[in-house]
Amino acid sequence: MANTASRGQLRIDGVPVGKEIKGFQYRYGKSKSIILIAATDAPLLPFQLKKIAKRAALGLAQTGATSNTGSGDIILAFSTGNKIPRGFSTSFLEIRSVNDFWITPLYKATVEATQEAIINALTSAHTITGRDGNTAFGLPLDQVKKIMKKYQRFGENHLG
Amino acid sequence: MDSKKRLELMGKIPVAFPRGQKNSITDVIGVKVGHLTINKDLKDRSGEKIFIRTGLTAIIPYDMKEEKRLFAACFLFRSKNEITGYEVIDDFCYLNSPVVISNSYNIGKVYNAILSFGFSLNRTEIWPPVVVGVNDSYLNDINKFSLDESQVLQALLDSSSGYIEEGSVGIGIGLRAFSWKGGIGTSSRILSLDNRRFSLGTLVAANHGNKANLEMENPNQNIAPSQRMNGSLAIILATDIPLAPYQIKLIVTSLVAGLPSKNILENPEDPITCFLFSTANTMSLENEGPLVFNYSFVNDCAVERIVRAGTEAIKEAILRSLLLSTSVQGRLGRKAEAIPEKEFREIQKQF
Secondary structure: OEEOOOHHHOOEOOEOHHHHOOOOOOOOOOOOEEEEEEEEOOOOOHHHHHHHHHHHHHHHHHOOOOOOOOOEEEEEEEEOOOOOOOOOOOOEEEEEEEOHHHOHHHHHHHHHHHHHHHHHHHHHOOOEEOHHHOEEOOOOHHHHHHHHHHOOOOOOOOOO | OOHHHHHHHHHOOOOOOOOOOOOOHHHOOOOEEEEEEEEEEEEOOOOOEEEEEEEEEEEEOOOOOOOEEEEEEEEEEOOOOEEOOHHHHHHHOEEOOOEEEEEHHHHHHHHHHHHHHHHHOOOOOOOOOEEEEEOOOOOOOOOOOOOOHHHHHHHHHOOEOOOOOOEOOHHHHHOEEOOEEOOEEEEEEEEEEOOEEEEEEEEEEEEOOOOOOOOOOOOOOOOOHHHOOOOEEEEEEEEOOOOOHHHHHHHHHHHHHOOOHHHHHOOOOOOEEEEEEEEEEEEEOHHHOOOEEEEEEEOHHHHHHHHHHHHHHHHHHHHHHHHHOOOEEOHHHOEEOOOOHHHHHHHHHOO
């Protein structure tokens, strides 16, 4: 759930899209928050999930966001890889967890998927006008395509 | 106090959980302890007497010929704790080294010796070395002597799983607690979980609770910096209960909170280090280990009993460190006296 950072900060794949976009004047507001949820079926222990949550913040940073003051950024990571029965019916639990030595692909995937999810939230949202005539503009996809091309990020087959 | 009296007082320490066979951290199978005690009077070049009252106490968590890691966690209460490897253990939750208590100035020597210990066993990894530093400069001429790396290595190799010496031994030789002679103490407890027997053992280096000036009657009187005696309490625990890293963190924090107030309040500057490792689950390092490890962890409902048993063992170990320490004379004509019976009973009341 993306509701954070100022437009000028937006980067997609390193391209300063926010700076390049023309028009769509908006009334400046404070940044609010972003909620990032990372789910995985990889069996992980709590300390490993904390590290996954930290990596989600790196994905957020790749979109240009800097967790500005007042932005309440909440990150949650959970794993469905271990099922813990409710209550204390058993004295011992059999738990599996990925060896830390081999965990890096999960970190990479977290950063990549987080960045992409935030961009997906922006590219899927359309313009809405709310109270006091405040308008939040949907990302102008035609402009974004041109900007990405200008920075030679995409071949023809990427954005259609 | 004679040894008979000591035994009698030790017998009076109340127990809710049964003690292990040796009442020692070595009741946890695989755990070994080694002491190196340096108690020497030397002379420097100008003929001035030097008092060496230092050493080390090493805890070997498992047969380190095997390449594996254990789950561990450490809680540092107050600042000024000296410990190497802390950040790695906090982040990755594993122990892959002996835990050695030495004086602050010998941390580097001991660190190197732990690495040599690993090389001598042909391990591919013995990292991060864990060395806990304590200040024994009340009695020891800390500026005039440092341990020899080969001595440290020998102490690690000579460590044993039998009964261990307590009191003014190892790093305990130069320590002072509650303004009496402090040192090393150990104790253990047995817990039954689901009809399985487990051990929980602790070893402490008691160097805390020293008043700035024993004769100081007026509490508002200025304390000269030289009279300030900063101490510390180091608590190492071992168990074969299968604990998850987050449970270990919870337990070490709770154990410090459960210390008698005398330990916490007597000198509010004394840092407390509480370190716990579990030998039950191991992370094999062969070929970097498998993709996924299978663990067994105790259910959270057992944590409360583990904390109670641990608190009891720590209290007993601290009392034993006082009871079993013999008087030691040190630098500047100082002497740390073995605690007399009356004073011991006073302290015990608060435990």
